[in-house]
Amino acid sequence: MKAKQQPARDVGEQFRLLVESIEDYAIFLLDPQGNVSSWNPGAERIKGYRAEEIIGRHFSVFYPSEDVDRGKPQSELQVAARDGRFEEEGWRLRKGGTRFWADVVLTAIRDERGRVIGFGKVTRDLTERKWGEEEKFGKMFRLCPVPLAIVTLAEGRFVEANEAYVRLVGYPREELIGRTVAEVNIHPQAEQRTALMKAIESGQKVRNVEGVLRSKSGEERSVLHSAELIEVGENPCMVTAV
Structure with missing residues (x-):
């Protein structure tokens, strides 16, 4: 005997109840323009907005301003519409502007004719995992016997330096962090520093390039x-080993 098939409306109602019972994932719909059209309890818990606060607003509100300025939300819609799906991990915003690290899947929804009639979006908060990875990286970075430093690409400003690097250049860590490479003048050959930055900006991996490093005492050594x-x-930086 064949099982009795449930009416489509009953299946749809069961699916709606399932989505509304999920709290570990933000699951919601967007219209073709990217405006929020549905909201589940998981979305409220993760993003902080109640349904009546967010439905009708554009989903770009979940993105940091730098991503909005470069058109990232619209680009994601275009990719999902073209390929059927967009997926990434990246920073998103909660209500109030605090950031969280998210796993995001954006799926195009099509009608019988194949036209995009909206998008489904599923977001998972991976912030704790992200912090754990960064804490592990930070510990390895600090204890590494190889001199390591992290500087911003835009300005060459020190973000971090490990103990081995501090010993090598002779500057206390607090005299490096926040200052630029040019300000502390540890690269006496300016063209060397510029070439290194340009190579990294172009996506190259630099390996064992000869150069000169100047310590705080003025001593210069080949490295x-x-x-x-x-x-x-989300700021492009260069990690350098000497």
Whole structure:
């Protein structure tokens, strides 16, 4: 005997109840323009907005201002519409502006003719995992016997330096962090520093490039530089090993 098929409206109601019972994931719908059209309890818990506060607003409100300025929300809609799906991990905003690290899946919803009639979005908060990874990285960075430093690409400003690097250049950590490489003048050959930055900006991995490093005492020594592009709080930076 064949099982009796449930009416589509009953299945739809069961699915709605399922979505509304999920609290670990933000699950919501967007219209074709990116405006929020539904909201589940998980979305309220993760993002902080009640349904009546967010429905009808554009989903770009969940993105940091720098992402909005470069058109990231609209670009994600375009990718999902073209490929059927967009997925990434990145920073998103809660109500009030605090950031959290999110796993995001954006899926295009199409009608019978294949036209995009909206998008489904599922977001998971991975902030605790992110902090755990960064704490582990930070410990390894600090204890590494190889001299390591992290500087911003835009200005060459020190973000971090480990103990081995501090000993090598002779500057206390507090005299490095927040200052630029040019200000402390540890690279007497300006063209060397510029070439290194340009190589990293272009996506190259720098390995064992000869250069000169000047310590706080004025001593200059020949060194080999290796460097790679990383992001710190979504700011492009260079981690360099000497």
